[in-house]
Amino acid sequence: MNDTRAFRECFGRFATGVTVVTCVDAQQRPCGITANSFSSVSLAPPLVLWSIGKESNSLQAYLNAQYFAINVLASHQHALSAHFAQSDHTLFDSVEYTMSGNGVPLLPNSLATFECRTHQTYDCGDHHIIVGEVLNLASDAGDPLLFYRGEYRELRE
Numbered sequence: 001m002n003d004t005r006a007f008r009e010c011f012g013r014f015a016t017g018v019t020v021v022t023c024v025d026a027q028q029r030p031c032g033i034t035a036n037s038f039s040s041v042s043l044a045p046p047l048v049l050w051s052i053g054k055e056s057n058s059l060q061a062y063l064n065a066q067y068f069a070i071n072v073l074a075s076h077q078h079a080l081s082a083h084f085a086q087s088d089h090t091l092f093d094s095v096e097y098t099m100s101g102n103g104v105p106l107l108p109n110s111l112a113t114f115e116c117r118t119h120q121t122y123d124c125g126d127h128h129i130i131v132g133e134v135l136n137l138a139s140d141a142g143d144p145l146l147f148y149r150g151e152y153r154e155l156r157e
């Protein structure tokens with residue numbers, strides 16, 4: 001299979017939620033990246049994964065981070081998704097956040113938050129897969145932000 005366009009077209013048919021994955025870098029600066037590669041892996045122990053492109057400026061921060069958080073975005077947070085899809089070290093200057101006890105930036109008003117300890121990372125093609133053990137959970141009422149065929153969508157009854 002060597003048809004990148006067809007590959008993207010097919011993946012686009014797989015509707016996902018949208019998350020912002022957060023951590024701090026070696027200088028304790030907050031990092032955030034929009035990611036829809038998030039998935040559950042295991043219930044016991046509770047493990048989740050996401051994957052980060054090797055071209056990300058934050059790659060080393062995430063590979064070295066002891067802790068990270070998955071912030072699942074609610075339907076009203078598409079501006080946050082677009083914000084954290086930008087490559088910029090100052091993204092947190094204009095965003096409200098709190099710091100967890102483990103020193104991970106958390107985005108308030110997220111639909112759900114999974115705070116994780118990095119369990120394992122895997123070098124895989126043009127991405128690294130990052131597996132985290134979930135340490136703390138939070139969830140809220142509301143609808144999710146969805147991503148389908150390259151566009152943001154909302155749930156419809």
Ligand SMILES: Cc1cc2nc3c(=O)[nH]c(=O)nc-3n(C[C@H](O)[C@H](O)[C@H](O)COP(=O)(O)O)c2cc1C
Pocket residue numbers: 018032033034035036037038050051052053055056057058059081082084085086087088147
């Ligand atoms: C809806 C959506 C989902 C994305 N999912 C991922 C992902 O799972 N992994 C990834 O590495 N990049 C993903 N991206 C792209 C990154 O958000 C973007 O390349 C990154 O923020 C660029 O900044 P950086 O170089 O500082 O990492 C996604 C972008 C969007 C809009």
